[in-house]
Amino acid sequence: MQNFSLHTHTIGFDGQNTEEQMLEKARSLGWSKIGFSNHFIVCPIVKETKMYEAALKRGYQNIYSASFEEAIEKFKAHYERIDELKARTGFPIYKGMEVDFFNNDAWREGFNRALDELKPDYLIGSAHFVAYRNTLYNMYDVKNAKKEEQNLLLHKYYQNVRTAAKSGLFNFMAHLDLMKKVGLGREENFSEEERQTVETIAKAGVAVEINTSGFKLSYNEPYPSGRILALLAENNVPVIISDDAHNIERLGDKFDEVEKMAREIGIKKFYDPLAPLQPNVENNRSLFK
Ligand SMILES: [Zn+2]
Ligand SMILES: [Zn+2]
Structure with a gap:
């Protein structure tokens, strides 16, 4: 588990x-x-x-930066708090x-500059x-675009996911079918796009997360869907389970349920980028400190 x-x-x-x-919740x-x-x-x-305006109203505009300097500054303060907490508690953070x-x-x-300065794990x-x-x-x-443009944007979305996976920068890819959050991409005609994406990911040696925040939608499934999970199993792609928790209540939410689901679908490799001797560590320059 x-x-x-x-x-x-x-x-x-x-x-x-x-x-x-x-951290306290994780310990408990x-x-x-x-x-x-x-x-x-x-x-x-x-x-x-418009989304920046919306974020301003809701008070989470900090997630958006117009320059790397700005983003680096925000992460520096956050990472300093983590270092302090780690030193004080001795807990692996x-x-x-x-x-x-x-x-x-x-x-x-x-982004390379940001990696050099921040040295993420x-x-x-x-x-x-x-x-x-x-x-x-x-x-x-994308949801509000006209059908024709919408299809094009969805294809661009998957293209972007593939390019990101191939970049060699990432340990694992988040919520592959995020677009279902607004009801998009679940149609049969996107299954080929999903296949291509999973095959690209498998070739690139990147892992994929199973994100339990998908259960907040009405489909009663994580990100990604069972259809994509079957492709991950078929292509032997390693998975990691995520809660994408934005608060303490959601930490570890439905982890046992999705692990069982993944095994039933045929997924065998469970990935932890922080465990020693992982296969794609050499892809990730941030891990060489
Ligand atoms: Zn996300
Ligand atoms: Zn997230």
Whole structure:
């Protein structure tokens, strides 16, 4: 049984509890470790978007940065709190990030700078947006697009996930079918896109998370769907279970249920990027300190 989570969020970003409160809860659950993975989202035009306005109203605008300097500053303060907590409690706490990957040279150069400065222990690859023609579409923008454009954006979304997986930067990929949050991508015509994505991930040697926050939707399943989990099993892709907890109540939520589900589907490899001798550690420059 997996007794840790590496996909969690805290106050200062868009979580509802402090690092210390999350740690206390992890200890009370008898966990072996905990990792924090707040959003690392850097995009020069992000503050001109509607979603930034919405985030401002709800008080979680800190997850968006227009420059790497800005993001590095926020993570420095957060990582210092983790170091302090680690020194004080002796509990294994790890410094992660849930990174939105952008496929351009400026982003890669900036991100490498961030890695050099921050030295995270592990990285989660994610795609919460589709960057297309100088516009940043979030899930709701994709949902509100006209059908034809919507299909194109969904294909771009999966393309982005594949490029991120191939980048070699990430230990595991987050919520592969996130677009179902707004009811998109579950149609039969996306199954080929999913197959291609899982095959690319398998070839790249990256793991995939099974994210129990999917159960908050009406489909009664995690991210990704049973359809994708079967592909992961078929391609022998290692998985890690995540709660994506934004508060202490959600830590470890439905972990036993999804582990059982994964085994029934035929998944055999369970992954922990922080355990020694993992196969794709050499892909991850952040682990060489
Ligand atoms: Zn996410
Ligand atoms: Zn998350």
